[in-house]
Amino acid sequence: MNVKKFVVGNFYEETVLFPAVTKVRRAGYKIHDVYTPFPIHGLDKVMGLKDTDLHIAGFIYGITGTSTAIGFITFMLAFDWKINFGGKPFFSLPAWIPIMFELTVLFAAVGMVLTFCWLCQLAPFVKKDHFNLRSTDDTFTMAIECTDKTNEAEAIAFLESVGAQGVEIQHREADWWIGRYDRETVRFGKKVPQV
Amino acid sequence: MSLIRYESQARAPLVEGNKTYHDVTEDICRPVEAKPSKLWWVGFIISLGLLGFGVVSIYMDIVYGTGQWNLNKTIGWGWDITNFVWWVGIGHAGTLISAILLLFRQGWRTGVNRAAEAMTIFAVMCAGQFPIWHMGRVWNGFFVMPYPNTRGPLWVNFNSPLLWDVFAISTYFTVSLLFWYSGLLPDLATLRDRAKLKWSKFFYGLAAFGWTGSTKHWQRHEALSLVLAGLSTPLVLSVHTIVSFDFATSVIPGWHTTIFPPYFVAGAVFSGFAMVQTLLLITRKVLALEQYITMEHIDVMNKVIVLTGSIVGIAYLTELFMSWYSASPYEWFAFKENRLNVNSPYGWSYWLMMGCNVLSPQIFWFRKMRRNILVTFFMSILVNIGMWFERFVIIVTSLYRDYLPSSWSTYYTPTIWEIGFYMGTFGLFFTCYFLFSKFFPVIAIAEIKHILKKNGDSYKAAYAKEEMESYDEFEHNQSHHH
Numbered sequence: 001m002n003v004k005k006f007v008v009g010n011f012y013e014e015t016v017l018f019p020a021v022t023k024v025r026r027a028g029y030k031i032h033d034v035y036t037p038f039p040i041h042g043l044d045k046v047m048g049l050k051d052t053d054l055h056i057a058g059f060i061y062g063i064t065g066t067s068t069a070i071g072f073i074t075f076m077l078a079f080d081w082k083i084n085f086g087g088k089p090f091f092s093l094p095a096w097i098p099i100m101f102e103l104t105v106l107f108a109a110v111g112m113v114l115t116f117c118w119l120c121q122l123a124p125f126v127k128k129d130h131f132n133l134r135s136t137d138d139t140f141t142m143a144i145e146c147t148d149k150t151n152e153a154e155a156i157a158f159l160e161s162v163g164a165q166g167v168e169i170q171h172r173e174a175d176w177w178i179g180r181y182d183r184e185t186v187r188f189g190k191k192v193p194q195v
Numbered sequence: 196m197s198l199i200r201y202e203s204q205a206r207a208p209l210v211e212g213n214k215t216y217h218d219v220t221e222d223i224c225r226p227v228e229a230k231p232s233k234l235w236w237v238g239f240i241i242s243l244g245l246l247g248f249g250v251v252s253i254y255m256d257i258v259y260g261t262g263q264w265n266l267n268k269t270i271g272w273g274w275d276i277t278n279f280v281w282w283v284g285i286g287h288a289g290t291l292i293s294a295i296l297l298l299f300r301q302g303w304r305t306g307v308n309r310a311a312e313a314m315t316i317f318a319v320m321c322a323g324q325f326p327i328w329h330m331g332r333v334w335n336g337f338f339v340m341p342y343p344n345t346r347g348p349l350w351v352n353f354n355s356p357l358l359w360d361v362f363a364i365s366t367y368f369t370v371s372l373l374f375w376y377s378g379l380l381p382d383l384a385t386l387r388d389r390a391k392l393k394w395s396k397f398f399y400g401l402a403a404f405g406w407t408g409s410t411k412h413w414q415r416h417e418a419l420s421l422v423l424a425g426l427s428t429p430l431v432l433s434v435h436t437i438v439s440f441d442f443a444t445s446v447i448p449g450w451h452t453t454i455f456p457p458y459f460v461a462g463a464v465f466s467g468f469a470m471v472q473t474l475l476l477i478t479r480k481v482l483a484l485e486q487y488i489t490m491e492h493i494d495v496m497n498k499v500i501v502l503t504g505s506i507v508g509i510a511y512l513t514e515l516f517m518s519w520y521s522a523s524p525y526e527w528f529a530f531k532e533n534r535l536n537v538n539s540p541y542g543w544s545y546w547l548m549m550g551c552n553v554l555s556p557q558i559f560w561f562r563k564m565r566r567n568i569l570v571t572f573f574m575s576i577l578v579n580i581g582m583w584f585e586r587f588v589i590i591v592t593s594l595y596r597d598y599l600p601s602s603w604s605t606y607y608t609p610t611i612w613e614i615g616f617y618m619g620t621f622g623l624f625f626t627c628y629f630l631f632s633k634f635f636p637v638i639a640i641a642e643i644k645h646i647l648k649k650n651g652d653s654y655k656a657a658y659a660k661e662e663m664e665s666y667d668e669f670e671h672n673q674s675h676h677h
Contacts (some may be wrong), residue, residue, distance in 0.1 A: 002386045014648075024647070028501060033407075033409045033410060033411070034409075034410045035407055035408040035409055035410075035415065036379070036408050036410065037216065037220075037380055037381075037385065037408060037640075037644055037646045038413075038639070038640075038641040038642070038644040039413040039414075039416065039417050039497040039645060040410075040413070043410050043413075044410055044411070044413075044414045047410055049410065049411055049413075049414060052411075052414050052415045052418045054415050054418045054419060054422070055418055055421075055422050058422045058426075062426075067480075072341070073353045076350040076353070077350060077353055080348070080350065081347055081348065081349060081350055083350075083352070085352060086352050088354065092354055095353065095354040096353055096354075098356075098359040098362070098363065098433065098437055098440075099353055099358070099359060099362045101429070101433055102359075102363050102366040102430075102433065103362070103366075104369065105366055105370060105427075105429070105430045106366040106369060108422070109369070109370040109373055109374075109423060109426055110369065110373065112419055113373045113377055113420060113423075114421065116377070116415055116416070116419045117404065119415060119418075120406075120409075120411075120412045120415060121405065122380065122404035122405055122406060122412075123404055123405070124401050124402075124404060125401060126404060126405035127400070127405055128341060128405045128407055130388070130407060131390040133389075134382065134388075135407075135408050136384045136385040136387075136388045136406075136408050137216070137217060137219040137220045137385060137388065137389070138215065138216035138220065138644075176405055180397055180400060180401070181387055181390075181397060181399070181400025181401075182393045182394070182396035182400060183396035183398045
């Protein structure tokens with residue numbers, strides 16, 4: 001159970017959101033996350049998020065696929081059971097290129113998608129708390145995490161001053177849990193607050 | 196920084212009708228949340244009927260063997276492999292739209308990519324049926340996998356194009372499915388958060404994998420899409436190249452040619468775009484999505500059709516010329532007597548192919564024709580008939596008369612079970628497509644929102660001022676933000 005207190009504000013225009021993110025960060029508040037219905041280019045930079053290394057993982061999975069293909073085919077056709085196909089060499093690399101390529105792509109794609117799901121904690125029956133159901137529709141929702149030192153009234157006033165609407169305090173579970181979206185679920189003996 | 200990238204007014208808007216983000220959600224979710232129409236039920240039941248016909252045909256194949264088909268020792272590949280290549284080819288347009296056009300930064304792809312990718316997946320599913328059931332003893336099908344078996348182990352032949360096909364098609368299916376589904380996650384989350392009914396809360400909650408729209412997740416999602424597009428681009432080219440190797444690496448006259456890979460890829464994109472047109476013209480009308488799949492989209496896709504159709508035409512003429520220029524009597528015989536000669540048993544199919552694939556798409560040089568829905572729909576059907584005959588011509592006219600006249604075949608016509616099998620794949624394809632169009636958003640909601648402020652009607656109008664500025668003014672105002 002990892003229920004935390006957040007100050008949550010909503011934005012409807014990118015042109016308001018970007019300066020607001022900068023101002024909130026400059027004021028020293030810790031932005032938990034900004035939830036948007038579509039990818040907004042540059043928002044990750046403004047929020048100070050690091051670039052993702054997912055593509056490097058993809059490259060590693062890809063070369064794993066290539067070496068798996070060449071390793072196994074060489075073992076099978078050039079060492080384990082040699083078969084003479086029309087007098088061609090047992091180690092006939094050019095004929096193996098198509099399968100080496102296919103396995104490169106297959107390993108890279110499957111590996112990357114699984115890594116993506118792992119990093120973002122995405123899977124069937126994964127349930128998470130949502131600050132605003134409209135943030136998958138047309139609303140950009142910013143959540144600021146409250147610490148012991150946060151003056152809530154001040155934080156609300158500050159968010160409103162930078163253009164946020166419907167600013168409020170929310171208690172939300174910050175982690176994911178196993179659950180279904182059609183029923184309220186109980187986690188570790190405590191009721192998980194529903195949106 | 197300027198948040199909204201400037202785009203010239205000379206380009207027509209890709210989303211019509213002054214939409215806001217919320218309007219986009221409403222419009223695209225409406226068909227999913229409403230009850231299916233009568234027309235949907237009629238189409239769905241017809242598709243299920245066709246699927247049933249296919250199941251019976253496959254039952255006959257399993258119980259009585261491939262002898263139920265009219266294949267013989269000379270024509271070992273007939274309708275089945277024709278249908279296989281045809282369906283794989285249709286799949287290619289989806290990947291072209293979703294991957295290659297993403298890399299080329301073509302904004303118009305966002306309106307059509309979701310449905311086109313779904314079409315790819317369903318078409319590859321249909322294609323896969325043919326080599327599987329053509330095996331005859333399908334219960335031994337797992338022999339194509341290189342697993343340590345008790346027969347030696349005796350490994351599969353990695354030098355064979357038929358095995359390359361196994362790897363290419365299964366990789367293509369897997370990667371297309373992952374690409375499609377990872378793109379669907381945010382849209383399924385949109386449906387989940389709007390859901391009113393218990394079952395839809397459960398279903399979309401399950402299907403959306405707990406997507407929240409977090410900025411970090413979007414950043415990874417973008418990286419994932421870009422790399423998957425980069426992987427799919429050579430993949431899609433490799434798949435039809437490998438399919439063409441099934442023929443090109445053989446020594447049969449009419450098949451033994453190096454032009455096959457590019458010629459097959461162009462043909463695949465050509466037939467795939469025709470199928471996208473057929474499906475989307477119906478989808479946009481029935482689901483009232485004309486403002487998202489606009490005349491502009493239809494126009495652009497018709498341009499792709501005339502381009503790829505002409506590439507296919509050049510390929511036909513090149514292989515014809517080369518068969519004569521090669522001075523190989525067998526090669527020239529296959530073309531002159533088996534194809535060009537109208538009075539030969541299958542001469543009609545060659546000329547039907549030429550007419551549908553090379554001549555008829557030339558009508559799309561005219562803008563008026565490209566923007567005519569009836570003409571486009573008719574042409575999309577014609578192109579698919581032509582492309583089916585292309586594969587039929589390649590396979591049957593090359594096989595029925597080869598080097599040894601004593602084994603020349605009699606006229607090959609399919610049996611009812613071969614036809615039933617083909618109809619069955621139509622059933623499978625359309626059953627899947629009907630279910631998809633009912634339960635999933637047929638347009639990528641998040642991607643439309645992403646381009647809305649650049650390509651939407653109302654937002655483009657806001658740039659009228661910039662259009663009127665002099666170069667110096669424009670440059671000054673735009674660079675000022677950086």
